[in-house]
Amino acid sequence: MIRVVIANQRGGVGKTTCAVNYAWYLAGKGNRTLLIDTDSQGSISVMLNLKPRNFFNQFLIHKFHLDECTVKVTDKLDVLCGNKDTIQAESAMAGAVVRELALKIMMEPYESRYDAVVIDVAPSINLLQSCAMVYARNVVIPVDMDLLSLNGANAAYDMMRLLNDLIKANIRAIGLMPCQVDQRLSVTALVQQSLQKMSEMFDVPILPAIRTDQTVNKAFRARKALLDFDPNSKAAQDYLAAFAQITAMIEASDGQTQTANV
Ligand SMILES: Nc1ncnc2c1ncn2[C@@H]1O[C@H](COP(=O)(O)OP(=O)(O)OP(=O)(O)O)[C@@H](O)[C@H]1O
Ligand SMILES: [Mg+2]
Numbered sequence: 001m002i003r004v005v006i007a008n009q010r011g012g013v014g015k016t017t018c019a020v021n022y023a024w025y026l027a028g029k030g031n032r033t034l035l036i037d038t039d040s041q042g043s044i045s046v047m048l049n050l051k052p053r054n055f056f057n058q059f060l061i062h063k064f065h066l067d068e069c070t071v072k073v074t075d076k077l078d079v080l081c082g083n084k085d086t087i088q089a090e091s092a093m094a095g096a097v098v099r100e101l102a103l104k105i106m107m108e109p110y111e112s113r114y115d116a117v118v119i120d121v122a123p124s125i126n127l128l129q130s131c132a133m134v135y136a137r138n139v140v141i142p143v144d145m146d147l148l149s150l151n152g153a154n155a156a157y158d159m160m161r162l163l164n165d166l167i168k169a170n171i172r173a174i175g176l177m178p179c180q181v182d183q184r185l186s187v188t189a190l191v192q193q194s195l196q197k198m199s200e201m202f203d204v205p206i207l208p209a210i211r212t213d214q215t216v217n218k219a220f221r222a223r224k225a226l227l228d229f230d231p232n233s234k235a236a237q238d239y240l241a242a243f244a245q246i247t248a249m250i251e252a253s254d255g256q257t258q259t260a261n262v
Contacts, residue, residue, distance in 0.1 A: 002026065002116040002250050003136040004174065007159075010152025011123035013144040014179035016043045017216060017226065018239070019120035022140075024225040025243045027077035031115035034070070037082035038103075038132055039122040045081040048073060049223035057085035060102060061092045066110050078114075090127055100167060103131040125155060133160060134169045138250050140207070141173060143195060144180040145188045150198065157202055174249050175207035177242055182212040205249075208241040 006019045016039070023035035037044040038056060045052060054069040059080060070078040093099045107117070119132040133139060141156050143149045153176060163169040176199055182188055199206045213235035219226040226236050 001111070001114070001254070002031070002138075002247065003119075004117075004138040004140055004246070004250060005119040005121060005129075005132040005136040006140050006142060007121050007129060007133070007156040008141050008143065008149065008152040009123055009125055009155040010144075010146070010149045013123075013146075013149050013152065014142045014177075014210065015123070016047060016120050017220075018140065018142050018177065018179070018210075019118050020044060020047055020225050021227050021236075021239050022243055022246070023077060023079075023116070023118040024227045025240070026116040026118065026247070027074055028227070030076065032076055032113060033116040033118065034078050034080065034110075034114045036080045036117065036119045036132075038086065038128040039082050039120055040084050040086035041122065042081060042083040042086075044079060044120060045083070047220060047223065048079065048225065050079060050081055052079075052081045055081050055083045055085055057083070057089045060106055061089050063106075086128070093127055093131075099127060100130045100134045100163065100169070103128075104135040107135060123152070125159060129156075130159065130163060133163055133171050134167070137169070137171050138253070139171060139173050140175060140177055140246055141204075142177045142179045142210075143191070145178070145182065145185065145191045147187070147191060147194070150191065150194050153198065157204075172253065173202065173204040174246055175205045177207040178209040180212045181209045207245055208238060210235055210238040210242065 006015045023033050027033040050071045052071045058064040059069040070080050121129045121132050141153045143153050160171045211234050215230050215233035216235050219229035
């Protein structure tokens with residue numbers, strides 16, 4: 001099973017675009033896929049023009065059945081949307097024992113229904129991000145061509161390491177994904193150099209880059225996933241290459257884990 005969280009503490013780097021399109025990609029390959037929005041901005045419902053009856057908060061805190069909270073987008077793709085009530089979920093969980101396990105525990109009864117779960121998180125260090133990392137154990141870190149985005153990537157990586165040290169969560173970074181890449185801008189080369197250093201220091205690969213492409217914004221205005229709106233666009237083609245690699249890496253590591261558990 002593929003479980004992955006798309007994280008970077010910096011805002012606007014392309015987390016939600018990546019999460020929505022990776023979920024779309026996996027569903028398109030025939031995987032029963034669940035896309036979860038743990039961000040109180042509720043961007044996924046806006047991006048895909050969804051009108052859920054219930055949201056992430058009702059699922060996690062009020063223990064509603066998952067079916068009462070998800071929206072079926074395609075035959076293979078369900079979405080659990082976030083909204084501003086997610087802020088209440090954070091505070092409701094604050095004092096709970098083993099709170100980092102909350103999402104893992106809530107998802108357990110539904111595991112057999114899905115082949116893939118993709119999780120989008122907020123651009124901040126918060127408890128829900130930890131819950132998402134502990135549950136998914138695979139983290140993709142999008143980095144846009146802005147130096148602060150590298151700080152955000154660092155913060156996501158530190159959080160992973162902390163959870164691994166403190167609760168043996170066994171989380172790993174699948175890769176750093178350069179996003180909104182425009183080679184004409186001088187800052188791009190600078191960020192790419194720093195990204196290379198970060199990749200070597202953390203021993204985390206750099207994934208195929210996603211070029212800046214206005215089709216991403218057009219797809220957003222049309223309230224569609226980019227891969228649905230224009231699969232031949234530059235950014236869509238880049239995403240396809242990156243997603244193939246992410247999937248292969250997660251499947252390879254799952255195989256190793258299974259062998260190790262035999
Ligand atoms: N490859 C691209 N080319 C052009 N624009 C892009 C590209 N990728 C993302 N964008 C645009 O960048 C903006 C931020 O993207 P997105 O919402 O995916 O980032 P985010 O990291 O989820 O943001 P937040 O931290 O606020 O949740 C959006 O307007 C999106 O359309
Ligand atoms: Mg987002």
